[in-house]
Amino acid sequence: MEKGPGPDAVFAAKLADGVFEIQKCGGCGSHVFHPRVICPACGSADLEWVAPTGRGTIYARTIVRRKPERGGDYNVVLVDLDEGVRMMSRVDGIAHDEIAAGLKVSASIGEGADGGPAVVFRPEGGAS
Amino acid sequence: MSLRGKAAIVGAALAGCGEAHGKSAMEITVEAVHGALADAGVSLGEVDAIATCQPLDMLSGLTLAQELGLNPRFTMNNRMGGSSFLSHTLWAAMLLELRLADTVLIAYGSNQRTASGKLMTALGLPTYEAPYKPLFPLSSYALAADRHMTQFGTTREQLADVAVAARAWARKNPEAFMRDPLTREDVIASRPVSDPLRVRDCCLVTDGGGALIMRRAETAKDHPRPPVYLLGGGEGTTHRDISEMPDLTATGAAQSGAAARDMAGVTPADIDVVQLYDAFTINVILFLEDLGFCKKGEGGAFVEGGGIAPGGHLPVNTNGGGLSCVHPGMYGIFTLVEAVRQLRGEAGDRQIDGAELALAHGNGGVLSSQVTNILGTEATL
Numbered sequence: 001m002e003k004g005p006g007p008d009a010v011f012a013a014k015l016a017d018g019v020f021e022i023q024k025c026g027g028c029g030s031h032v033f034h035p036r037v038i039c040p041a042c043g044s045a046d047l048e049w050v051a052p053t054g055r056g057t058i059y060a061r062t063i064v065r066r067k068p069e070r071g072g073d074y075n076v077v078l079v080d081l082d083e084g085v086r087m088m089s090r091v092d093g094i095a096h097d098e099i100a101a102g103l104k105v106s107a108s109i110g111e112g113a114d115g116g117p118a119v120v121f122r123p124e125g126g127a128s
Numbered sequence: 129m130s131l132r133g134k135a136a137i138v139g140a141a142l143a144g145c146g147e148a149h150g151k152s153a154m155e156i157t158v159e160a161v162h163g164a165l166a167d168a169g170v171s172l173g174e175v176d177a178i179a180t181c182q183p184l185d186m187l188s189g190l191t192l193a194q195e196l197g198l199n200p201r202f203t204m205n206n207r208m209g210g211s212s213f214l215s216h217t218l219w220a221a222m223l224l225e226l227r228l229a230d231t232v233l234i235a236y237g238s239n240q241r242t243a244s245g246k247l248m249t250a251l252g253l254p255t256y257e258a259p260y261k262p263l264f265p266l267s268s269y270a271l272a273a274d275r276h277m278t279q280f281g282t283t284r285e286q287l288a289d290v291a292v293a294a295r296a297w298a299r300k301n302p303e304a305f306m307r308d309p310l311t312r313e314d315v316i317a318s319r320p321v322s323d324p325l326r327v328r329d330c331c332l333v334t335d336g337g338g339a340l341i342m343r344r345a346e347t348a349k350d351h352p353r354p355p356v357y358l359l360g361g362g363e364g365t366t367h368r369d370i371s372e373m374p375d376l377t378a379t380g381a382a383q384s385g386a387a388a389r390d391m392a393g394v395t396p397a398d399i400d401v402v403q404l405y406d407a408f409t410i411n412v413i414l415f416l417e418d419l420g421f422c423k424k425g426e427g428g429a430f431v432e433g434g435g436i437a438p439g440g441h442l443p444v445n446t447n448g449g450g451l452s453c454v455h456p457g458m459y460g461i462f463t464l465v466e467a468v469r470q471l472r473g474e475a476g477d478r479q480i481d482g483a484e485l486a487l488a489h490g491n492g493g494v495l496s497s498q499v500t501n502i503l504g505t506e507a508t509l
Contacts, residue, residue, distance in 0.1 A: 008255065033256075034255070034256045059275065059376070060271040060272070060278070061323075062262070062267050062270035062271050062274055062322045063320075063323040064261065064262070064321075064322050065321055065323070074261065076260050076261070076262045076271070078370070078371060078376075086372075088260050088262065089260060090260050101274070101275065101278040102278075112258070112259025113259055113260065114258065114259065116259065118259035118260070
C-alpha cells in the first residue's frame with residue numbers, strides 16, 4: 001500500500017477542490033463507493049480515482065418532517081449512479097413529494113448539513 | 129456436530145420495564161440477573177461465563193462482571209446492536225457444548241426513557257450519510273419502507289396493521305407499556321416523522337432489562353421451570369450503513385433463518401409462535417418474508433387485517449413487541465424472554481395453546497445484523 005492519506009481523506013480533499021470522483025477497480029472493473037482500501041467485489045487493492053458521469057436514478061426516498069421554525073421538511077434519498085454504485089444524498093430543485101424511485105437525477109457539488117461540500121442531485125434536464 | 133438441543137434456557141426474567149425512575153442501566157441489568165437466577169434456582173457463584181452488550185458502556189461485559197463480583201471464565205461483549213443477545217445464546221451453546229463453561233448468563237438493561245426520553249446511543253451518523261441529516265436510525269428504515277412500497281405495492285394501511293396487531297397483543301399483556309386501543313386510522317393519522325413512517329410505526333422508548341441463564345441439556349431438567357432448548361441459530365450481516373445495504377427489500381434474515389431452520393430441522397410451517405425485533409413496522413414485513421413465513425413481496429398482504437394479531441394465521445410478537453410492550457434500545461433479549469414464556473406455557477391471556485416451537489429474531493444496526501434462534505420444548509428434541 002502507498003504511503004499518504006487513505007481513500008476517505010483523498011475523497012474529502014477532492015470534494016473540497018470541487019471534484020467528485022469515485023474509485024474503479026483495476027482487478028475486476030467494478031466501480032466502488034464509498035471510498036475503500038480494497039475492492040469489495042474482488043479484494044484487489046488496485047483502485048484508481050475516476051470521474052463518474054454524474055447521472056443516476058433514485059432508488060428510495062424519505063422526507064424528514066421538521067417544523068418550519070426549525071428549517072422545515074427536507075428529503076433524503078438513495079441514488080444509484082449509472083456506474084453501479086449507490087450513495088445517500090438529497091435532491092434539490094423539486095418538491096419533496098415529487099421525488100420517487102425511478103427519477104433520473106444528475107450530480108453537482110452543493111452544501112451539506114455541516115456547511116461543508118457535499119454531492120447533491122437535481123432532476124435530470126433541470127426540472128424546476 | 130450440531131448444537132441442536134445441546135443447551136437450554138433454564139432461567140429468564142425481566143426487570144424495570146416501562147419506567148424505572150432513579151435506576152442506572154446496570155442496576156436494571158442486575159435486577160434482571162437476580163430474577164433470572166431465582167427463576168433458574170441457580171446461585172450467583174455458579175455463573176462462569178457472562179454475555180452482555182449495552183448502548184453506552186463499551187466495556188459493559190467488564191462492568192457486569194464487576195457488579196456481580198464474578199471472575200468469569202469467559203466474558204462476551206459481542207456488539208451487533210439489538211441482535212447481539214441472539215448471538216450470545218449461540219456462543220453460550222458453543223461454550224457449554226465444549227465444556228468451556230457450565231452456566232452462562234446473558235443480560236441487558238437500559239434506563240433510556242427516564243434518563244433521556246429518547247434513544248441513547250454511542251453511534252454517530254456515518255461519514256457518507258451525515259451531510260444529508262437522516263434521522264438515526266429512523267430514516268434508514270423509512271428508506272427501506274419506501275422501497276418496499278415501490279417495489280411490491282405494500283400499502284400504508286398494511287404497515288399500520290403491524291402496529292395495530294402489536295397493540296392488540298399488548299392489551300393481553302399486563303406488563304406491556306402501551307395498552308390503549310389503537311386502530312389503523314390512529315396509526316395513519318399519527319405524526320409523520322420520516323415518510324412513509326409515522327410515530328406509531330416506531331418502537332417505544334422505555335426502560336427495561338432482561339436476563340437468561342443457559343446450561344447444558346443434560347442438566348437442564350434440574351431446575352424449577354421447564355427447560356427451553358436452543359434447537360437452531362444463525363446469523364447474517366449485510367452492511368452497517370443503510371446506503372451500503374445491497375437490496376433494501378432483502379435482509380440478512382434470509383441467511384440467518386435458513387441456517388437456524390437447517391440446524392433445528394424445522395420448516396416455517398412448524399413454528400407455533402414468532403417473536404421479531406419490530407423496531408419499526410416495516411421490520412416485521414421484511415422479516416416475515418425473509419424468514420420464509422410468506423413469499424418475498426407478500427409480507428404486506430400477510431399482516432393485513434389482523435393476520436398476525438390475536439386470532440390471525442400466525443401469532444407474532446405476543447408480548448406486544450417493541451412497538452407496544454417494551455423497547456429499551458436493544459430489544460433482542462426480549463424476543464427470547466417472551467419465547468421462553470410461551471414455551472413454558474406461562475404467558476397468561478396471550479398464551480398460544482400447545483406452543484412447542486418458537487422463533488426469536490433480532491435485528492441490529494439499520495437492518496444490518498440479523499440473528500435467528502429457534503427454541504423448543506422437551507417434546508421437540
